Amino acid sequence: MTAVDLFRPSDPAFVAHPYDAYAALREGPRVQYDEKTDKWLVARHADVDALLRDRRLGRSFLHVATHAEMGRPEEPPEHAPFWRVVRSGMLDVEPPDHTRLRRLVSRAFTPRTVERMRDTVQGVTDRLVDDAAAQGEFDLIATVAEPLPVTVIAEMLGVPEADRHLLRPWSADICGMYELDPSEQTARTAVRACEEFGDYLVALGRERRARPQDDLITGLVQVVDEGDVLTEDELVGTCVLLLNAGHEATVNVTGNGWWSLFRNPDQLARLRADPALLATAVEELMRWDTPLQMFERWVLEDLEVGGVHVPRGAELGLLFGSANRDPEVFADPDTLDVGRDPNPHVSFGAGVHFCLGAALARLELQTSFGTVLRRLPGLELVEEPTWGPGYVIRGLQELRVRG
Ligand code: HEM
Numbered sequence: 001m002t003a004v005d006l007f008r009p010s011d012p013a014f015v016a017h018p019y020d021a022y023a024a025l026r027e028g029p030r031v032q033y034d035e036k037t038d039k040w041l042v043a044r045h046a047d048v049d050a051l052l053r054d055r056r057l058g059r060s061f062l063h064v065a066t067h068a069e070m071g072r073p074e075e076p077p078e079h080a081p082f083w084r085v086v087r088s089g090m091l092d093v094e095p096p097d098h099t100r101l102r103r104l105v106s107r108a109f110t111p112r113t114v115e116r117m118r119d120t121v122q123g124v125t126d127r128l129v130d131d132a133a134a135q136g137e138f139d140l141i142a143t144v145a146e147p148l149p150v151t152v153i154a155e156m157l158g159v160p161e162a163d164r165h166l167l168r169p170w171s172a173d174i175c176g177m178y179e180l181d182p183s184e185q186t187a188r189t190a191v192r193a194c195e196e197f198g199d200y201l202v203a204l205g206r207e208r209r210a211r212p213q214d215d216l217i218t219g220l221v222q223v224v225d226e227g228d229v230l231t232e233d234e235l236v237g238t239c240v241l242l243l244n245a246g247h248e249a250t251v252n253v254t255g256n257g258w259w260s261l262f263r264n265p266d267q268l269a270r271l272r273a274d275p276a277l278l279a280t281a282v283e284e285l286m287r288w289d290t291p292l293q294m295f296e297r298w299v300l301e302d303l304e305v306g307g308v309h310v311p312r313g314a315e316l317g318l319l320f321g322s323a324n325r326d327p328e329v330f331a332d333p334d335t336l337d338v339g340r341d342p343n344p345h346v347s348f349g350a351g352v353h354f355c356l357g358a359a360l361a362r363l364e365l366q367t368s369f370g371t372v373l374r375r376l377p378g379l380e381l382v383e384e385p386t387w388g389p390g391y392v393i394r395g396l397q398e399l400r401v402r403g
Contacts, residue, residue: 003028007041009180009294009391016387018293019334022322030306031316037180039296039317040310045326045346047305048318053351057297057316058094060087064300070313079187082177085194088237091245091353098352104223104230105238106356108156108216114359117152121363124151125371132403133376139398144372145254146247149364153246157239158208158215163200170197171244178392198236205235216242242357249291250361252395254368255385257285259399262381264336271338272373281338282365287345288336290321293394295349320346321394376403 006021008014014021025032025043032041042048051057058064067074075083086092090101107113125148132143146168154164173193176186201217208218220238223230230238261268271281299314310316324345325333348355355361372379382400 004032004034004041007034007037009037012387012389015389015391015394018321018391019325022319022325025319026322026326029308031308031310034317037317039315040299041317041319042305043319043322043326045323045329045344048320048323048346049350051297051305051316051318052295052346052349052353054303056299056301056303058300059297059353060092060094061298061300061313062087063094063097070298072313076187079191081198082174082187082191082194084233085174085198085237085240086177088231088233089241090238090356091241095352100229101234101238102352102356104220105242108219109356109360111359114363117156117360118363118367120155121148121152121367122371124148124155125367129368129371129375135403137382137400137402140258140372140401141251141255141396141398144368145251145399148254148368149247149250149361150243152360152364153243156216157242158213158217159204159243166200167243168247169193171248174240175244175248175390175393179390180392194240197240201236201239202232205232245355246357246360248393250364252291252393253282253286253361253365255396255399256289256291256394257282257365257369258372258401259381259385259396260285260289260336267336267338272377275370275373277338278366278370278373279362280341280343282362282369283343283345284336284338284340285365285369286347287324287330287340287343290324290345290347291394292347292392293321294319294392320349379403 003021003024006014006024022043025041030042030044030047034041042051061070090098090105093101125144128144128147132138132140135143150164150168154167159167170193173189174197176182177190179186182190204217205221208215209221212218212222217239220230220235261271271277295318297316297318299310299312299316302312303310324330324347327333329344348358380402382402385396385399388395388397
């Protein structure tokens, strides 16, 4: 059996523990073709980091080639509503359009703007943790991990409280398409979610145009009005991206992170004893059990990685979870060390698509871990959790704890 055979993203046992397979992949050639997923796998930190910054690759290829030119099948016309939304957000756009979209939105995510969210984030966290604590035994995912980032990003955008329950199901339905080889049913569900979510956001945008408020949707709508810089499709694509990217990974860092701490009681005790370690601990939890295990890139020009020729039209699978355990970069990579510093993990990506929300994610995670540690000093695990089916966006189904 070769190392590539060990890469089985649809096998629950692999999803639960992909790290031995990654270690075997890192021992092999620097890029290895995997026939079952039709991807060229890249497992080492230096390569993942360099390829994320390499402009001969793209998250999309449509700015330089058609499907036929890349040797890829056209998408079925019934999937068009999904692609229309996804390709209007900056994540699936390449420069120069990417540069314009990112500049318009990035003002809302500077460290200074994010710092102004600190009281809101703490207030929301306190309410959620109080409610959870009152239950005695609870699912940490449903009570804290999920509602915190959804509430924060909904608040920033200006989605009214009464509508917020719609966001998480829409997001989950859309994100199903980011997994490998989604089924036709997954595609249909994602298309319907994009249509509903899109209609909702267009209506909300019109409402804000009529009655501006101090929120991000108003800001984005005003950009549309001031000379057609952001189209209505781009407004929808941007809001969907912010809502989805703005919470999916954060939920999983919280859930996976607590599960990591329960599996490493010495590190949990160390963190409880020394809250000054919170910032390094959050980075280490993101490294040790990476919430987004793999991101893909299209090869726009023939290239060579470590002597292996990769043709134009190929798709690379950059294995973030593996890069984050690479012994070339991290001493004792399989050891969780909440004080690890420096910690050059790639969990937020690199290059032009580097996570726009990294400062916000760090604020949310430090606040939520800090508050739970303080408020519930005896928090313990009730039962071993099970992993959800996702590999790309990888997280627990639930995490039952007692406070
Ligand atoms: C711990 C939580 C988070 C993680 C691990 C994470 C990770 C990532 C990664 C890896 C990328 C780049 C994907 C690629 O290069 O293919 C990305 C992009 C992005 N993230 Fe995050 N993210 C997190 C939280 C957030 C939050 C809270 C927001 C805020 C709203 C956000 C907004 C975005 C946006 C807008 C992009 C696209 C940037 C671009 O294409 O230029 N993320 N994120």
